[in-house]
Amino acid sequence: MAATSTSSGRCQGVPRLLLLSLGLALLLPPTPTSCIDFEQILGQIFSKVATQVFQKGELELLDHICSYTTKPHFYSWKMYYRCSIWCPGWTPIVGQASGHRRAMTARIEATKDFVKKAVASGLVTEEEADPWL
Structure with missing residues (x-):
């Protein structure tokens, strides 16, 4: 007994009007849109990344105001950070x-490196430095 197919080559369950509309939409030229300012977008992205990656600031360390900078560097396609205080x-x-x-x-x-160097040079005692180590 041979299997009979009820399909006559038509898309079942999909209305013809929807297929016709989609086909026409693909044939029409795209409508003009407002110009995208890639320079402004890239500038905003770079600004956001720069503020997240490059950091400068101050902190109170051993009763003194100290400065720090944190910068990224790449090694083997991975980003690492270096910091100076x-x-x-x-x-x-x-x-x-x-x-x-x-x-x-x-x-x-x-910070730990700074405190260890301060203890080694006699600027602070080990007891004063202990909370930072």
């Missing part, structure tokens, strides 16, 4: 850290 007007010591995947981790490690 210094306290102008107090000491020429610079705490540094690099090779960290997160900016906050780089800042924490640079």
Whole structure:
């Protein structure tokens, strides 16, 4: 017994009018739209990325106002951060850290490096430095 097909080559369940409308829509030229200012869009994106990636600021460290900068660098197609912390007007010591995947981790490690150097130079005692280590 041969299987019989009730389909006569038509799309079942899809109205012909919908298919005809879609076909005509594809044949018509696109309507003009307002011009997109890619320069403005790229500028906004770059500005947002720059404020998230490059960080500068101040923090209170061992009762002194200190400055820090955090910058990205790439190694093996991955982004890492390096950070420097210094306290102008107090000491020429610079705490540094690099090779960290997160900016906050780089800042924490640079702070620890600064505090260890301050203890080694005799600027602060180990008891004063303990909360930062």
